Amino acid sequence: MNTSNRKLDHIRICLEEEVESSYTGFEDIMLVHNALPEVDFEEIDTSVEMFGKKLSAPFIIASMTGGHPDTKEINRNLAIAVEELGLGMGVGSQRAAIEDEKLADSFTVVRDAAPNAFIYANVGVAQVKQSIEFVEKAVEMIDADAVAIHLNFLQEVIQPEGDVDAKGCIEAIKEVCEAVKVPVIVKETGAGISRSVALKLKEVGVEAIDVGGKGGTSWSGVEVYRTSDIIAKNVGLDFWDWGIPTAFSVVECGDVLPTIATGGIRSGLDAAKAIAIGAFAASAALPFLRPATQSAEEVKLELEYFLHGLKVAMFLTGCQKIEELRKAELCVFGKFKEWLELRGINTREFCLKRQGRS
Template identity: 35%
Template sequence: MSKNNRKNEHVSLSEKFYAEKAPAFNDITFVHHSFPEMDVKDVDLSVSLGDLTFTSPFFINAMTGGSDWTKRVNEKLAYLAREADLAMATGSVSAALKDPSQQDSFKIVRQTNPNGLVFANLGAGHGLENAKKVVDLLEADAIQIHINAPQEVVMPEGDREFRGWLKNIESIVEGLRVPVIAKEVGFGMSRETIRQLESVGVQYIDVSGKGGTNFAQIENYRRADFKLDDLESWGQSTVISLLEAAEVSSSAHIIASGGIRRPIDMVKAMALGASLNGLSSQFMHMALDDVDQAVETIKQWKTELAHTMTLLGAHTIADLQRTDLVLTGETAAWCAARQIDIQRYAFRS
């Protein structure tokens, strides 16, 4: 199968398997306190992560590029990013490295949104030189290095050699002039993974847990035979990944993605330690349906975020990490097994 067709399949199958809700977020309940002692106008939704500044605590996460059809999808997403003042990451630019005729499917993002925050994206199997090439191609403000071993294993034509990925990331962090975001692709992260990333200098980590786009499911669907059904449930949820990250004494900026659909999911993720939220399939779903309506929906989301933060007495995103919440269900069971003290979350205020 051509790379072009694979990229188109990824988008169409993401829509086919689109799910409304990630159940792990149902394991989080905020403790309601009756006196917020603040007004809605007091809320500040902006976030600064090192050299990166966002007017809102969410962005359009990596999705697509690499074919004529996905060029049109990226154009819609870039329009949405521009009109809603959101940062945007492209899908993996490796397709354009292999086939220069597909460069325009990625360059369209910067052309459509010349003044916005744009992130390039490349797999951990690539080294510094390719990272420099894709940053230059997109005039990118940062680069995501995606880590996707389960997807590659299930993908019929995927990679089978994973030795050296961490060393590649280290060389990119040391040699690149823009921030480097280490990003899972929907399988979550453990505290051990986060320690490894920090040990090679990574300061931006997207834990990207399961609950959103399931690339094991997508690649398994594409297999003609020898299905790997058991791997479709592989990994940790975004909620569990954030709890794992909180166990590490860390200076890294933590980003949440994977199954985040609504403002309440964002607030819960930020209460668990995320400074920023990435949404992929939700934005894809909205943009393919009606991109102008999507702009209006995002405006409403920003209002809803301010309202919810007011109820929690949180003036800033950082204040959310001092709110009280109760963890139940499978998340609580995981925490018990991994010796994560959930009682402390219920009495942080």
């Protein structure tokens, strides 16, 4: 199956099948309610700046699609919505359009519909290893404000036609960081990023990390629906829930580089928790897919649900600005608490240091 048709296959599966993995870590995080918030809800300011562009909130639509004619309208609807709400988005992997220029308009439609929004380009690390030119073309194609290099080796090793040569990736990423004129983001796609990997990425010049943690779309799961090979299908099922839960990954990476929390973010409350534990911003893809097949207005409604939930979480924790949310009082439990302790993090200090308490 060629790259373009595979993109459409992925969209169909995500729309028709159950593809999410379990447990993000946010289930074990509680923001402490402030019964006297001393904040006027109408004066809460959720705005932030991302790579020189002002966003109305620290929330973006994660990379989703493009590369097939049938995906053009999806990307248009996503772009119209983020433009109107002052947000941002990433495009799906641009490989198909770089290989076949006739497919480029499924991506260029994004910048056409969102001339002022924060937009990031997207290429796979396998393509980066082939040529830096892939990255330069991807950025130029959509006049991108940044470029994401995606890591998806879990998907690749389950995918029948997957690229499983993972040698030379860090050197290729370094070369991109030295060559391109826009900020470089490295993003996982459902399996998370550990602290040790984050440190390597920082060392070679990466400017931000999108953790793409476990708890959202399982790309191992998606590939289970695609393959007819019984061994590949069963291995895909075994690894359906493989990876570092999103909240865990945020803590691993959040003090190394600016970190975007993606993977199972399904509400504004999830986004607020992510920011409270160290994420710079949050993002999601799957919740916006079905609305994007309908209209820009449906995407906008879903985004407004997320944004309103974030604002309510800020109000109920007494936070007027996002910087205050980063210091919000919280408690941790269960697997998340156990994981913090196993990684050498004092849970009491983790919960209290935000308020300058000990």
